[in-house]
Amino acid sequence: MSDSATGQDHGSPAQPQPGPGPAVSRTAPEVLDEAECLQLVASGSLGRLAYNGRFGLTVMPVNYKLHEGSVLFRTAHHSPTDEDLRTGMPGAEYQVAFEVDHINPASRAGWSVLIQGHVHHVDSESERASVLAADLESWAGGEREHFLRVIPTRVTGRRLRPA
C-alpha cells in the first residue's frame, strides 16, 4: 500500500496505486535503501527530532551533522530536551525518531528519510573529544555544550518523483 499525504510510507514497501482521483497523477514513491538514506541525511543540515516528552509527543527542528553513523546535535546541559531524553536508568537510552526531508512544494518532488533509534548522551571526555572534531555549530543562541547522538536502529526512506 502506498500511504500518507505525500506517499511517505515508512512501514511497508510502496506499491503503485494507479487509477483516477483528485490527487495529481504521479509515479509511486520509490523506496530507498539504507545506504541511500544515509547519504541523503549526510547531505542535509536540518532535521526534526521526535520523542515522547513531558508535554506529550514532541517534534522540534534540530540542526545536525551525520557523524560516524549517528546523528549528532547539541543542546544545553539540563535543558528540557536534555532531561526529557534521559531515562534515569544508567545504560538505558531513550527511543526517538529523527526525520530529514527535502521536498519542493512547486514540483512536489523530493525525498524523506526516517531514522528510528535511541539517544546517546555524550558524557565521557574521550567521546566528547571525538564529537568536537565534527565541528558542529548550534544554530540557536546560548551555550549548548551538551552533545547528543541518535544511534539508528532502523533507517527508511522514500523518493517522490513527478509523473
Added chain:
Amino acid sequence: MSDSATGQDHGSPAQPQPGPGPAVSRTAPEVLDEAECLQLVASGSLGRLAYNGRFGLTVMPVNYKLHEGSVLFRTAHHSPTDEDLRTGMPGAEYQVAFEVDHINPASRAGWSVLIQGHVHHVDSESERASVLAADLESWAGGEREHFLRVIPTRVTGRRLRPA
C-alpha cells in the same frame, strides 16, 4: 531554559542564555502565542506528522491545509497511516503531533510551530462534504480519498532571529 539545537523549546518559555561559547551569538528564540502560531501554520503547506505507529515512533512529511482550525490531510483508505491512526475504540482518537517550520539554513532565522492533538477521521458524509470544500490536493500519487484532521489541544511555537 532555552533548549535544543535550534532553540525550539516547546516545553517552557524561552529564556535568554547569554555568554560565550562556540555557538553563533544570537538573540534568544521568541515565544509565539497561539494566534501567531496558527497564522504561520495557515501560511504553510508541508508539515511533519508524528505518531507512535506499528514500527515505533514515526515522523513523515505531509502536505496539508489548515481548515476550520484543524490540520487537514489525506491518505488512502486502509493504508498503514489510516490504520495506525485508529485506536480501534469508537470515539477514542489517536494522539499525534504535527510540526511546521520555516528555517533558512543560511541566515538561521525562521520559525517553528508544534501542534499536539488527536487525529479525527472524516468518516461521515456531511463532514466529508465540508472538508472537500477545502480543495486539498494530495502531493503523492494514488487514490487518497480518506481525509484526516488533527484537532489541536496544545499549540506552541518559537521564532529564531539572527542576533
